[in-house]
Amino acid sequence: MPLHLIKLCVGIGSVEELEEHVAARLDAARLQGRPAEQAHVTRMVPKRIDELLDGGSLYWVIKGQIQVRQPLVAVTPFKDGEGVGRCRLVLEPTFVRTARQPRRPFQGWRYLTPDDAPRDIGTGDAGEGDLPVDMQRELIELGLF
Numbered sequence: 001m002p003l004h005l006i007k008l009c010v011g012i013g014s015v016e017e018l019e020e021h022v023a024a025r026l027d028a029a030r031l032q033g034r035p036a037e038q039a040h041v042t043r044m045v046p047k048r049i050d051e052l053l054d055g056g057s058l059y060w061v062i063k064g065q066i067q068v069r070q071p072l073v074a075v076t077p078f079k080d081g082e083g084v085g086r087c088r089l090v091l092e093p094t095f096v097r098t099a100r101q102p103r104r105p106f107q108g109w110r111y112l113t114p115d116d117a118p119r120d121i122g123t124g125d126a127g128e129g130d131l132p133v134d135m136q137r138e139l140i141e142l143g144l145f
Contacts (some may be wrong), residue, residue: 004112006060006061007109018062
């Protein structure tokens, strides 16, 4: 069973903005002759790497709610230029929207079990994925979703 990570998406206001940000960074890497790979660097290295790479994803909290996930491709520990241990989370540059799930702010990343992860939406099933984002947000705030 895969294990996931959850992280705050600081400075990003919507899933669309995250998609645009990632696309711009990938384009810039291509133009500079670097590999077009999306990676997020963190300070702490997960200890459960094998479980994360067994189908795990990074779930992004945007504006206080989990809204989207990206499949994990690799988890690579390294030392930065000052000798400080870091971790590169390599992500597939695809975005899978999820049912919104409120989350309080926290620092760093946390493990997220499959039982606690929100379900994917927009897979063709009738439901909240078919509703406009603003309407989904309002229904969640009213406690109806």
